Amino acid sequence: MKRGIALVLTFVLVTGFLPAQTTTTNDSGTEPVPYEKDEFPSWQSDIRRAEIIAFGSLPFVTFMxxxxxxxxxxxxxxxxxxxxxxxxxxxxxxxxxxxxxxxxILLISVGVAIGVALFDYGFRAIRRHIRQSRQERRNREAQPVIIIEEIDDALPAVPEEL
Structure with missing residues (x-):
């Protein structure tokens, strides 16, 4: 019995040190790639930012x-x-x-931290809306550019004298 347990234990310990992958490749497909700017929708980024702000402000808010x-x-x-x-x-x-x-104290701290995150979310949403409305107004007010191209076989504007 002891011999069987010792064999199983030895097998488990020895195989734990063996590499799981025998060949090493440096494929670019296995390297992590940074996120692109438009990879996630804006609401998902806003929720993530609110989560970071809420958890990040929690220690300071709890102290205060x-x-x-x-x-x-x-x-x-x-x-x-x-x-x-x-x-x-x-x-x-x-x-x-x-x-x-x-x-x-803990409940008040959590409430204030969530309030800070909601304030940041509202502030950024209002600022984003103002930026978008300004851009839309600029696009509406922009005068279309008229490009005049010369036509080679056209009649001259001023007739030549004979």
Missing amino acids: TSLTYDIYRYIDHDQQDEYLPWPMKEKEIAEPLSEDDQKK
Whole structure:
């Protein structure tokens, strides 16, 4: 039994080090290619940007929300030393945040981060609409260019004197 387990274990460990692909090729088809500008629709790019902004702003918003909540809690409890805001808290006498308070801070932070992302989305949508309307107005106001070409076998504009 022990011998069988040892053989299986040895087989698994030895085959783990063997390469899965024996030949190496440098085909350009396996190299990653950067995305093109128009590869994704604009709504997909906007959603991705909103996601990045929401998750990117979350740590900063959480820090500011936590600090603001500490100040609010200090004022709400008649400025008692147990509820001093974060930079001035004394570890020995500080009253810790309850689980409910921590949930409130997290929910407020998530809401503000989503609000920041929605604001950015709205701002960019309005700016894009303004750009498009300006371009459409320029296209409407543009005068068509008239190109005059000379015709070789045409009669001369001024008759020659005989």
